[in-house]
Amino acid sequence: MEIDVIMPQMGESVVEGVITKWLVREGDAVTEDQPLCEISTDKVDTEIPSPAAGVITRIVAPEGQTLPIGALLAVIGEPGAAARPAAAAPPPPKPAPTPEPQPAAKSSAAPRADAVAKPAATPAEAETAGAPRRYSPVVIRMAEEHRIDLAGVPGTGIGGRVTKRDVERYLESLRPANQRGAAPAGNGAATAVASSRPLTPPSAAPPSVAPPPIAPAASAVFKPPVYQPREGDVVEPFTRRRKLIAEHMVFSKTHSPHVPTVAEVDLTRVAALRDARKAEFAAREGFALTLLPFAAMATIRALKEFPRMNASVVGDSLVIRKEINLGIAMDAEEGLLVPVIRRAEEMSVTGLAREIERLRRKVQEKTIAADDLAGGSFTLSNPGREGNLYGFAIINQPQVGILRMGEVKKRPVVIEVEGADAIAIRTMMYLALSYDHRVIDGVLGNRFLYRTARILEAADFEL
DSSP states (O other): OOEEEEOOOOSTTOOEEEEEEESSOTTOEEOTTOEEEEEEOSSOEEEEEOSSSEEEEEEOSOTTOEEETTOEEEEEEOTTOOOOOOOOOOOOOOOOOOOOOOOOOSOOOOOOGGGSOOOOOOHHHHHHTTSOOOOOHHHHHHHHHHTOOGGGSOOOSGGGOOOHHHHHHHHHHHHHHHHHOOOOTTOHHHHHHHTTSOOOOTTSOOOSSOOOOOOGGGSOOOOOOOOOOOTTOOOOOOOHHHHHHHHHHHHHHHHSOEEEEEEEEEOHHHHHHHHHHHHHHHHHHSSOOOSHHHHHHHHHHHHHHOGGGSEEEETTEEEEOSSOOEEEEBOOTTSOBOOEETTGGGOOHHHHHHHHHHHHHHHHTTOOOGGGGSOOSEEEEOOOSSSOOOOOOOOOTTBSEEEEEOOOEEEEEEEEETTEEEEEEEEEEEEEEEEETTTOOHHHHHHHHHHHHHHHHHTOOOO
16 A cells, blocks of 8 residues: 655645755655655745655655645655656557658548647656646746746646746747737737747748737836846845745735725833733743734734624635634744734733744744644734834735834824823834725725724733
């Protein structure tokens, strides 16, 4: 009996991963839960454990290969089984002897259809023959953005599957064709088949009729000028995680119409509560009490009152989440991570503080797991206290909103004392909300932000 090792699901927004290192070889005996390989995604680097004890009979995915969720990585056989090489495709049939050239027949009858020779199917084609091709969400999105027909894209993945790199190579091969000319605007049939038409070799003679001018919509994609590094410059290549973070941020900005709004919050009362309890808290818990758990509690209470903000966009629907799984943005060495506090609505301020500290330590020690980053329904970001007046964060897809805390600073403000205006020194902060205008209107977004600010100002919290 053999057991397949597959690429696991590692968060709702993670669709693929890259094999960075194999920790075992074919023929090695492994135990259950023993790490087999290291993989990297845009969210986290982690190890794939063995699902059972046995012998690695076959390693399917080589190091450096990017694979979608559910792809086959390796095969484990029963203890004592011998390693076997990857299953080879059956040898292609020997081509029929090439007939001697014959003079053209004088008959004008068309050749029979069954007399036309067809090339032998490749192993990938043979494996997928008769079944519809399947594509990962990343590939589908790229095809929609560039308006290409995936049926014309050759796949190099497992079973001939089209990967992200295959689409990138295909787009690169199309670029010279776009520069030579394009079908006139409005010719839908020509546009639909353009991606599956073979390219004209550079040595081919130009057509006798000049191509029509390129319509503005079909012009080449703008490319910024490339900066050439000079002496003294430091070239820092993007890590894989940084590339994928950039890709997801661009996706969020181009698909969700972000609306930013900001509120001024008087934190004088909550700051006084924290100062009064921080010594006792630190002695009991072993870490400092910050303002972040109070902001998290205010956010959770406001989400209870406005559950539509605690939602995810799924296709053409809005899914209003029952549980409040609050993501807390945290800085990491290779980029921002957003670990999730699950069922945050059931926690006290102290419980939130403990969970934030636990996740912070896991990020710092690089032990954060994919499960810690999955399932968020709303996100709170606290970039720090140094010079951060306020700013607007990018929504963490598929959520519909994100709150960003600004710098906490004492400054003079006008307040009302016994019916008269007065100037007082207060502890102030700006709280900024970014929301998805596809599903959240301005009234709801403003009311949610206003309520969060008022809950913070009231400082009605139990530790």
